[in-house]
Each structure stands twice: as structure tokens, then as C-alpha cells.
Amino acid sequence: MERKNNLKEIVEFNKEFVESKEYEKYKTTKYPEKSMVIVSCMDTRLTELLPKAMNLKNGDAKIIKNAGGLVVHPFGSAMRSILICVYEFDVKEVFIVGHYDCGVSTLDINRIIREMKEKGIEEKTLNTLLNSGIDIKTWMHGFDCIEESVEKTVATVKNHPLLPADVAVHGLIMNPETGKIDVVIDGFEKLKENNL
Numbered sequence: 541m542e543r544k545n546n547l548k549e550i551v552e553f554n555k556e557f558v559e560s561k562e563y564e565k566y567k568t569t570k571y572p573e574k575s576m577v578i579v580s581c582m583d584t585r586l587t588e589l590l591p592k593a594m595n596l597k598n599g600d601a602k603i604i605k606n607a608g609g610l611v612v613h614p615f616g617s618a619m620r621s622i623l624i625c626v627y628e629f630d631v632k633e634v635f636i637v638g639h640y641d642c643g644v645s646t647l648d649i650n651r652i653i654r655e656m657k658e659k660g661i662e663e664k665t666l667n668t669l670l671n672s673g674i675d676i677k678t679w680m681h682g683f684d685c686i687e688e689s690v691e692k693t694v695a696t697v698k699n700h701p702l703l704p705a706d707v708a709v710h711g712l713i714m715n716p717e718t719g720k721i722d723v724v725i726d727g728f729e730k731l732k733e734n735n736l
């Protein structure tokens with residue numbers, strides 16, 4: 541069977557896109573008009589649904605995506621992006637947007653490790669990583685409960701030593717079928733408590 545070549549299709553499409561000036565309706569600046577950043581999951585159901593359900597158009601918000609919409613490490617790439625949003629792009633609100641039925645919550649790490657081995661990753665590689673302090677199981681593990689996960693990520697961002705106190709950090713959960721949002725944490729309430 542011939543292997544699918546998305547690259548080829550994309551390059552052909554792109555030529556037409558640019559030539560017909562399709563881009564004109566997306567013109568905007570790199571500064572988010574709504575002064576906000578979203579951290580969300582890479583789930584393909586959310587690709588278009590999330591911005592539509594939040595009434596966001598091109599130019600409105602910075603969007604950071606990863607598996608689960610998590611900020612796992614306070615000095616990892618997601619948190620770095622948030623801080624750049626705040627200090628370089630004048631972002632005042634951070635939205636942590638998890639979603640129900642997230643694939644990350646049901647990850648079977650043992651199955652993934654079996655598959656790694658089947659695809660040629662050697663046991664000794666895993667052991668070398670483990671000896672260097674990288675436990676693949678812990679590293680790849682997502683979460684069991686989406687509410688807890690969103691609360692944890694909000695806390696990681698809100699309590700970050702480099703985040704200014706007046707930035708609101710919200711926690712939301714989206715239904716990946718309907719786009720309905722449940723607000724778990726309203727970041728402005730926390731600011732009010734602190735008279736900010």
C-alpha cells in the first residue's frame with residue numbers, strides 16, 4: 541500500500557492558497573487582541589471547535605497545546621511559553637482548558653512501553669534513562685481525573701515564582717462534542733481575594 545504523503549498535498553494546496561490570497565482574511569498582529577493565552581489539549585476534536593466555542597478568531601489569543609493541556613513542569617516549555625506571553629505579549633489572563641474524555645487520562649503506559657520495544661527501542665535504552673533519573677512511566681503519565689488535573693495545572697501556573705500576581709489564571713473543562721464549557725476556577729475571584 542502506498543504511504544500517505546500529506547506533505548505533497550499540503551505543498552500543492554499551499555501554492556494555490558497563497559496565489560489566491562486566501563490569507564488576507566486572517567491578517568492580524570502577533571499581539572493577542574484579547575490579551576489572553578490558552579493552554580489546551582492537542583485532541584483533534586478541539587482543533588476548530590475550541591476557538592469557535594470560545595468565540596476566538598485569528599489574532600485574539602495565544603494557544604499552547606500539548607497532550608492533556610498540562611503544565612507538567614514549572615520550568616518546562618509550556619510554562620516558558622506562558623511567561624513569554626505575559627512579559628512579551630501583554631497577556632493578562634491564562635485559560636487552562638482541559639476536556640472530558642481526554643485520551644491522556646486513559647493512557648496505558650505499559651502498553652506504550654511494550655510498543656516501544658516492538659518498534660525497536662531497546663530495554664537497555666529504557667534502563668539507561670531510568671538510571672539518569674528519567675522514569676518513562678512517570679514522565680508520560682497523564683492524569684486520572686480531569687477536574688483535579690485542571691486544578692493542579694492552574695495551581696502550578698498561579699503559584700509560579702515568576703508569574704506577576706495580577707495575572708488571572710482560569711480553569712475550564714470543555715465537552716469535546718458540544719464545546720460546552722464548565723468553569724472550574726474563575727481566576728478573577730482569586731485576584732479579588734488578594735485585592736488585585
Ligand SMILES: [Zn+2]
Nearest residue numbers: 581583642643
Ligand atoms: Zn485530551
